[in-house]
Amino acid sequence: MQMELKSVAVYCGSSFGTSEVYREAAVRLGQELAERGLTLIYGGASVGLMGAVADAVLEAGGSVTGVIPTLLEAREISHRNLTELIVVDSMHERKRTMIERADGFIALPGGPGTMEELFEVMTWSQIGLHQKPFGLLNINGYYDQLIQFFDHMNKEGFYKDEYRENVLVSSDPASLLNTFATYHAPGVKTY
Numbered sequence: 259m260q261m262e263l264k265s266v267a268v269y270c271g272s273s274f275g276t277s278e279v280y281r282e283a284a285v286r287l288g289q290e291l292a293e294r295g296l297t298l299i300y301g302g303a304s305v306g307l308m309g310a311v312a313d314a315v316l317e318a319g320g321s322v323t324g325v326i327p328t329l330l331e332a333r334e335i336s337h338r339n340l341t342e343l344i345v346v347d348s349m350h351e352r353k354r355t356m357i358e359r360a361d362g363f364i365a366l367p368g369g370p371g372t373m374e375e376l377f378e379v380m381t382w383s384q385i386g387l388h389q390k391p392f393g394l395l396n397i398n399g400y401y402d403q404l405i406q407f408f409d410h411m412n413k414e415g416f417y418k419d420e421y422r423e424n425v426l427v428s429s430d431p432a433s434l435l436n437t438f439a440t441y442h443a444p445g446v447k448t449y
Contacts, residue, residue, distance in 0.1 A: 285311070353375060
């Protein structure tokens with residue numbers, strides 16, 4: 259089953275990290291989303307990589323939906339120039355709203371929050387709660403060790419082949435989105 263891709267959730271840091279290449283990748287991803295007419299769904303902040311990807315989409319004439327919990331609205335400095343800003347009560351509601359609104363998911367570099375969001379999407383896919391593509395934008399080798407760990411989990415029998423193969427990886431936003439566009443959702447797995 260192939261689905262139509264209309265929106266992509268992007269998980270990423272609320273800081274820029276230590277290398278300019280991360281910000282540049284966020285901008286390239288935002289431009290690519292806008293060029294393809296894909297709505298960005300993201301965490302709603304105006305700072306860090308979150309702000310960079312949102313600003314790039316907006317500057318290129320695209321659509322951006324931010325989802326931010328009241329707890330982080332001031333801390334992450336919610337973006338006030340979005341197409342739509344949804345303020346929710348909790349982190350759980352934020353993640354659920356983003357998953358429901360997105361047709362695919364991309365993790366740019368980020369910290370524990372980015373990892374948590376990515377792992378939830380991966381887990382939900384594994385248990386059949388969604389059949390949407392997800393992937394890592396592996397900028398500057400940022401996710402190399404995580405990819406190795408996925409392979410280790412697989413080798414040790416904790417991450418089955420069919421689930422491991424669902425993790426899409428590229429260092430190029432256009433290539434990753436091309437893979438999303440041709441993604442065929444696997445059937446619901448049985449245990």
